[in-house]
Amino acid sequence: xxxxxxxxxxxxxxxxxxxxxxxxxxxxxxxxxxxxxxxxxxxxxxxxxxxxxxxxxxxxxxxxxxxxxxxxxxxxxxxxxxxxxxxxxxxxxxxxxxxxxxxxxxxxxxxxxxxxxxxxxxxxxxxxxxxxxxxxxxxxxxxxxxxxxxxxxxxxxxxxxxxxxxxxxxxxxxxxxxxxxxxxxxxxxxxxxxxxxxxxxxxxxxxxxxxxxxxxxxxxxxxxxxxxxxxxxxxxxxxxxxxxxxxxxxxxxxxxxxxxxxxxxxxxxxxxxxxxxxxxxxxxxxxxxxxxxxxxxxxxxxxxxxxxxxxxxxxxxxxxxxxxxxxxxxxxxxxxxxxxxxxxxxxxxxxxxxxxxxxxxxxxxxxxxxxxxxxxxxxxxxxxxxxxxxxxxxxxxxxxxxxxxxxxxxxxxxxxxxxxxxxxxxxx
Numbered sequence: 001x002x003x004x005x006x007x008x009x010x011x012x013x014x015x016x017x018x019x020x021x022x023x024x025x026x027x028x029x030x031x032x033x034x035x036x037x038x039x040x041x042x043x044x045x046x047x048x049x050x051x052x053x054x055x056x057x058x059x060x061x062x063x064x065x066x067x068x069x070x071x072x073x074x075x076x077x078x079x080x081x082x083x084x085x086x087x088x089x090x091x092x093x094x095x096x097x098x099x100x101x102x103x104x105x106x107x108x109x110x111x112x113x114x115x116x117x118x119x120x121x122x123x124x125x126x127x128x129x130x131x132x133x134x135x136x137x138x139x140x141x142x143x144x145x146x147x148x149x150x151x152x153x154x155x156x157x158x159x160x161x162x163x164x165x166x167x168x169x170x171x172x173x174x175x176x177x178x179x180x181x182x183x184x185x186x187x188x189x190x191x192x193x194x195x196x197x198x199x200x201x202x203x204x205x206x207x208x209x210x211x212x213x214x215x216x217x218x219x220x221x222x223x224x225x226x227x228x229x230x231x232x233x234x235x236x237x238x239x240x241x242x243x244x245x246x247x248x249x250x251x252x253x254x255x256x257x258x259x260x261x262x263x264x265x266x267x268x269x270x271x272x273x274x275x276x277x278x279x280x281x282x283x284x285x286x287x288x289x290x291x292x293x294x295x296x297x298x299x300x301x302x303x304x305x306x307x308x309x310x311x312x313x314x315x316x317x318x319x320x321x322x323x324x325x326x327x328x329x330x331x332x333x334x335x336x337x338x339x340x341x342x343x344x345x346x347x348x349x350x351x352x353x354x355x356x357x358x359x360x361x362x363x364x365x366x367x368x369x370x371x372x373x374x375x376x377x378x379x380x381x382x383x384x385x386x387x388x389x390x391x392x393x394x395x396x397x398x399x400x401x402x403x404x405x406x407x408x409x410x411x412x413x414x415x416x417x418x419x420x421x422x423x424x425x426x427x428x
Contacts, residue, residue: 003117003199007102012124015101019077019256020133024120026075026210031259033077036060038253039227041246047319049345051233053283054247055323057217058255059225066259067219070290071266071377071425074228075210077133077256078242084185085132091188092198098128104202120207127198135205138183138241143174145204146187152200155193162191211242212260214379214425216286218293228257231286231322264417265377265425267291272298275306275374277364279354279389281313284379285322287425291377292326296335306373308335309364313342313354355392362396369397369416376416379425386424393422 016022022033036058045053068074089095101124106115117123121134131137143166153159164170165178181187184205188194213230234243249255265287267276272295278288288310295305310327314320320343330336340357343349351357358365368374378389390413397409404412416422 003202004105004107005102005197005199005202006105007097007100012101012103015122015124015126015129019079020122020125020129021077021120021208021210022256026258026260028260029075029258030261031064031066033256033258034060034064036228036255036257038249038251038255039225041249041251044231045233045320045322050315050320051235051282052247053231053233053322054243055216055229055231056246057227057229058257059227060257062224062226064226064259067221068215068228068259069262069266069268070215070218070294071287071423072215072262073212073260074215074230074257075212075260076242076246077210077258078208079245080132080135080137080208081241081244082132084137085128087185088131088137089127091185092127092195094127094198099126101126107199118202118207121202130198130202134208135201136183136208137185137205139206140179140181141184141187142204145184146178148200148204149191149194149196152196153191153194155191158191158193162194210258211240214283214287216289218290218297220297229289231283231289233283263425264420265379265423267294267377269294269298271375273304273306273373275308275368275371276377277309277311277368277374278377278379279311279358280379281354281385283322284385284425284427285310285312287379288377289323289326292330292335296330296333299333299335305335307337309338309340309361310336311340311342311354311357311361313344313357315343315345317341317343317346317349355388358389358392359396362399365393365396366400369393369412369422372421374421376422377425378423379427381427386426 018035026033039059040057042055043052044055089098103124104117104121106117146162146166150159150162153162165174178187213232215228216231217227217229232243232246234247278291280288295308299305314322327336327339331339340361342351342354342357344352351360368376378386380386393413394406394409397403398406413422
């Protein structure tokens, strides 16, 4: 065993009130972890055949030394659900010791060279908070973990099942049982006699990672309070742990977050005079609210703006259109020049998908691509929407007068993405 946990120590400071990973290095971090409070949480979409969508605003201290730009993201420190935490404590026979503070270190008998405790696990921690704040219970268990579970399994059939799962011959069973499961808990439920130690879980379970969200408001110098806003959806059939945690919060509740480094998908002061087309579906339109707010603020100060057009898609016009009033206000003030909509499940909608609207406005897409002072923004998931949008852009360019062949156009699009003229906000 690599990890050793000792709970016989009394020489330790009280555990921090803040999230246990608040002092850990955060992925793509551009700021320290900040403590914020919920200043607004509103349900903006709900009903039949639509995902419930929430609009959340956090207030945080003004002296962070960091300013964000439209297109930036925050990372929200996550928590496993109480139900999962209590289940695992009970499974490991640790309910009565859940809040006992233990010291986590390296087993002196380990033969592994350069062994070390994972950086995201504090030296002193309680079992309950370790499971709740540090370990990813929903990650797909790797075969090395499954193999390590066998010595802690007393039933022969259970042990043989685990051996099959981690063997080459058991690849099909592994794919069907483990990869389609819901992490370590669903695996343990299949082998009731398996009772691993917490030390084993620390050694093999990955870190509970922060959840990124696109920022939906522009930074305002000197604003009081300082706020960050984001919009998220809740999938009732397969709820995420972070969205489940956030949607249950009340006004004034504490949230730990940090600002992530800017990506290519950013809209800064220097971009204000560029012509832009923004494409997104569902909550993928939320970062554009920060674009439009920055443009509205600049317009109010008398600045000259480039043209901005929005192409958005939702399921229904009447109960799925996110932040419609805001979009209409930006159209009225001139911060947004045009909005082209698609509604996938409205029977009478002329355009069902954003790709249809893009083809309808193909001349503008072609002009945007060839204009050195214009930018195309696309926000969506990397597996479905982004490839489809790229293919649609290729189709539009291929059908334009004097078009080059598709391979040349594909090369052009690849170059434009690298140069930051075609900017994607990628959801994994």
